[in-house]
Amino acid sequence: MKQRIRKAVFPVAGLGTRILPATKAIPKEMLPCLDKPLIQHAVDEARAAGIEQFIFVTSKGKTVLEDHFDINQDLNKTLEAKSKHKALQLVKDSELPAGSLFFTRQAVPLGLGHAVWCARHLVGNEPFAVLLPDDIVLSETPCLKQMTDVYGELGGNIVSVMEVPRSQTNKYGILDVGKESQGGVVEIKGLIEKPEPEKAPSCLSIIGRYILQPEIFTHLNTQSAGSGGEIQLTDSMAKLIGTQPFHGFRFKGTRYDCGDRIGFITANLAFALRDEKIAEEVRANVKELLEI
Ligand code: G1P
Numbered sequence: 001m002k003q004r005i006r007k008a009v010f011p012v013a014g015l016g017t018r019i020l021p022a023t024k025a026i027p028k029e030m031l032p033c034l035d036k037p038l039i040q041h042a043v044d045e046a047r048a049a050g051i052e053q054f055i056f057v058t059s060k061g062k063t064v065l066e067d068h069f070d071i072n073q074d075l076n077k078t079l080e081a082k083s084k085h086k087a088l089q090l091v092k093d094s095e096l097p098a099g100s101l102f103f104t105r106q107a108v109p110l111g112l113g114h115a116v117w118c119a120r121h122l123v124g125n126e127p128f129a130v131l132l133p134d135d136i137v138l139s140e141t142p143c144l145k146q147m148t149d150v151y152g153e154l155g156g157n158i159v160s161v162m163e164v165p166r167s168q169t170n171k172y173g174i175l176d177v178g179k180e181s182q183g184g185v186v187e188i189k190g191l192i193e194k195p196e197p198e199k200a201p202s203c204l205s206i207i208g209r210y211i212l213q214p215e216i217f218t219h220l221n222t223q224s225a226g227s228g229g230e231i232q233l234t235d236s237m238a239k240l241i242g243t244q245p246f247h248g249f250r251f252k253g254t255r256y257d258c259g260d261r262i263g264f265i266t267a268n269l270a271f272a273l274r275d276e277k278i279a280e281e282v283r284a285n286v287k288e289l290l291e292i
Helices: 038-048 063-068 073-081 085-093 112-117 143-154 166-171 216-220 233-240 261-273 279-291
Strands: 007-011 053-058 101-105 128-131 135-138 157-163 173-181 185-193 204-212 246-250 254-257
Touching: 007 038, 007 112, 038 063, 038 128, 038 135, 038 143, 053 063, 073 085, 112 216, 112 233, 128 143, 135 204, 135 261, 143 157, 143 204, 143 246, 157 233, 166 204, 173 233, 185 233, 204 233, 216 233, 254 261, 261 279
Parallel strands: 007 053, 007 128, 053 101, 157 246
Antiparallel strands: 128 204, 135 254, 157 204, 173 185, 173 204, 185 246
């Protein structure tokens, strides 16, 4: 029996330097994609996959993330008194059950591997998910749910993957690909963080969705700095290969990197065009802009 994935880690300590000055005083995870902040997209995706415990790895200036998932009694009372039922429901949808949200800090920005390691005591000795809220996935079935379904069959470690242009391999963790089976599952022979295009073993890149076994912490405990001088999650994952099942999964959907201006704008447009209340008007506006 595979142990159910109950916990998810959300590394949210980053500075958001690619979207300054928007992120000078607010965390990048609070930027909206349509009407929900990026972090809520990630938390909602985790909830849809059955996650019950939400572990945020934060840093200075991120307390608004705690407030967002809290109950805002004043706001709720005001909306109720004014009979703004739809608005009240939207606010209530952002609340998390009492005692399900946990915080730890990454005091020094030493890299993604270090951020995940900071959550080790909260995760304990069980498999867990990691969601990077910069990455938003537009899909029929939420990406992490697709992954937990595959996990139910295969167990072990699973990362969601997608093809990228060879010129961009130095922006991602890249797979050395083994056998591919039906359903978009690929065996992983090796993993390398941000290789230059000429050194990349493939163009299959990791997106910010992981299911990991707790043994990852054994490697993170002793991990030294890798690509970019940071402690990389990819380097510790690479050490698990051969000791545990490790698969890449070609998720069904489109991933947007919302930590980047182009990805952020494109994600907003894509979500708007999927929203039946506003799609038609947005489409007309975009068309008009393109004709100018
Ligand atoms: C991180 C990971 C990288 C992964 C990427 C997905 O990189 O280190 O392996 O491909 O997220 O978004 P970052 O974007 O934090 O530099």
